[in-house]
Amino acid sequence: MKREINLHSRETSGAKELHWSRMFYSITAGMLLLLLIGGAVGMQLYRLKLERDVETLQRDRDRLTVEVAPIEAMEAEIRAINQKASLGQTLSGQRKPWSSYLEQVRAAAGDGVRLDLVNINTGDETSFQGSAPAMRPVVRYLENLREFPFLEDVSYEYIRFDRESESYTFRIRANFTGGEVSSLGDNQSTSN
Numbered sequence: 001m002k003r004e005i006n007l008h009s010r011e012t013s014g015a016k017e018l019h020w021s022r023m024f025y026s027i028t029a030g031m032l033l034l035l036l037i038g039g040a041v042g043m044q045l046y047r048l049k050l051e052r053d054v055e056t057l058q059r060d061r062d063r064l065t066v067e068v069a070p071i072e073a074m075e076a077e078i079r080a081i082n083q084k085a086s087l088g089q090t091l092s093g094q095r096k097p098w099s100s101y102l103e104q105v106r107a108a109a110g111d112g113v114r115l116d117l118v119n120i121n122t123g124d125e126t127s128f129q130g131s132a133p134a135m136r137p138v139v140r141y142l143e144n145l146r147e148f149p150f151l152e153d154v155s156y157e158y159i160r161f162d163r164e165s166e167s168y169t170f171r172i173r174a175n176f177t178g179g180e181v182s183s184l185g186d187n188q189s190t191s192n
Contacts, residue, residue, distance in 0.1 A: 102118060105118060110141065116130045152177050156171070
């Protein structure tokens with residue numbers, strides 16, 4: 001019969017167990033070290049890739065800046081033209097043409113009054129000269145002119161009866177306040 005005799009001492013068997021645990025810890029530490037080194041290398045490679053991407057983007061930005069500069073200049077010109085156009089529309093919408101004032105003055109005369117001369121002097125009085133078969137149409141014409149917001153201080157300069165034509169001739173003065181007379185010139189006249 002065979003018997004086994006254990007020739008190993010207790011210290012040797014404890015050392016074997018300690019050896020396996022040391023080996024396990026060493027392998028784990030080595031793997032962690034490899035993992036850390038791999039992570040550091042991976043991060044460096046990723047950083048290099050990002051630097052390359054940044055350089056590429058900067059080159060593209062510089063190239064596009066050169067290409068976009070004429071477009072930006074054109075857009076600025078378009079904005080300036082649009083501002084001028086809107087200013088022109090605003091001014092033309094706010095300003096009444098002289099022909100409309102003259103048309104209103106002529107229409108206010110009615111059928112009984114004939115306008116012979118409308119005289120507009122820059123910075124001076126405006127005058128209306130004409131004739132009518134009776135005095136009543138001249139008075140109505142004066143009252144109609146006083147109702148216009150663009151005329152102030154409307155008054156007769158004279159009313160005379162002309163025996164030759166058997167009509168009343170008149171001259172009415174007023175101050176024009178509805179627009180700039182300078183757009184017509186220094187002294188403009190119209191006759192009917």
